[in-house]
Amino acid sequence: xxxxxxxxxxxxxxxxxxxxxxxxxxxxxxxxxxxxxxxxxxxxxxxxxxxxxxxxxxxxxxxxxxxxxxxxxxxxxxxxxxxxxxxxxxxxxxxxxxxxxxxxxxxxxxxxxxxxxxxxxxxxxxxxxxxxxxxxxxxxxxxxxxxxxxxxxxxxxxxxxxxxxxxxxxxxxxxxxxxxxxxxxxxxxxxxxxxxxxxxxxxxxxxxxxxxxxxxxxxxxxxxxxxxxxxxxxxxxxxxx
Amino acid sequence: xxxxxxxxxxxxxxxxxxxxxxxxxxxxxxxxxxxxxxxxxxxxxxxxxxxxxxxxxxxx
Numbered sequence: 561x562x563x564x565x566x567x568x569x570x571x572x573x574x575x576x577x578x579x580x581x582x583x584x585x586x587x588x589x590x591x592x593x594x595x596x597x598x599x600x601x602x603x604x605x606x607x608x609x610x611x612x613x614x615x616x617x618x619x620x621x622x623x624x625x626x627x628x629x630x631x632x633x634x635x636x637x638x639x640x641x642x643x644x645x646x647x648x649x650x651x652x653x654x655x656x657x658x659x660x661x662x663x664x665x666x667x668x669x670x671x672x673x674x675x676x677x678x679x680x681x682x683x684x685x686x687x688x689x690x691x692x693x694x695x696x697x698x699x700x701x702x703x704x705x706x707x708x709x710x711x712x713x714x715x716x717x718x719x720x721x722x723x724x725x726x727x728x729x730x731x732x733x734x735x736x737x738x739x740x741x742x743x744x745x746x747x748x749x750x751x752x753x754x755x756x757x758x759x760x761x762x763x764x765x766x767x768x769x770x771x772x773x774x775x776x777x778x779x780x781x782x783x784x785x786x787x788x789x790x791x792x793x794x795x796x797x798x799x800x801x
Numbered sequence: 802x803x804x805x806x807x808x809x810x811x812x813x814x815x816x817x818x819x820x821x822x823x824x825x826x827x828x829x830x831x832x833x834x835x836x837x838x839x840x841x842x843x844x845x846x847x848x849x850x851x852x853x854x855x856x857x858x859x860x861x
Contacts, residue, residue, distance in 0.1 A: 599812075599826075600804050600805060600806065600812070601802055601803070601804060601805055602805065603805055604805070604816065609816045609817075609818055610815040610816040610817075610818045610822060611815070611818040611821050611822055613815070613822055614821065614822060614825040617825055617826065617828075617829050618825070621829075656836070656839075657836065660832055660836055663832070664828060664829060664832055667825070667828050668825040668828065668829075671820075671821045671822075671824045671825045671828075672821065672825070674821060675818055675821050772833075776836060776840065779840050779844070780840055780843065782844065783840070783843040783844045783846075783847045786844075786847035786848065786850075786851060787847050787850070790847070790850055790851045790854060791854065795851060796851070796854075796855060798851070
């Protein structure tokens, strides 16, 4: 098998188009299962009441916001080192979905914080570093599109994305390094761990978010490929048929 | 795997915290719809741009 076959935008374009629907189907099925568990089956939380159900969106989107940034930065690194076209396009395709996940994590966190902490927002380490992540996504997208030559945009934005990776451990460890309103990690299997239905629902929703993000990225990268390669013969021949 | 709620009105009321719960789940729904529309729009624009270039070329 030739591993570099699909690293060419023209072949990956077709592969992404064939795969994307399956990721959306998986995301929808997992979301249906996860929402069923989270909204209908899972019991009330003894301390927080019903509002804890925000966890089924909050934690998966927060995880994905960081994970997608990490994957985006890996593609940026690849594109800088090997100057591969497709990796820069993948990084561009991931950024908007990553930003969306970050926004959702912040938004749901605010609506969870109000009834439990008494405030929508507080400038503490966890919340502030997650907000910085949102601005890193915005900065990446702005910089990538700021140049006449998209290849220069790729390189400048890739550099920003790689520097921004420093923010990921800051988000992750913020609840340990600083005093914060935000609770520590719930996903550990010792002591007062989560109710099994709550945990299952959260993991299923996370899997759904993962599938959704892959699907959205694959669909978007096809548009990025068309935008960037529109003067090539293979793109010209696409619509003509 | 039994349903936790006694009635649908219980479910929608979310123990008095309906505003916070549904603002969160509603945002998720809106976010997905917005992203799907933006993906569709971006693809349409990319295809239109290709079409435009092809038309320009045939004119010249």
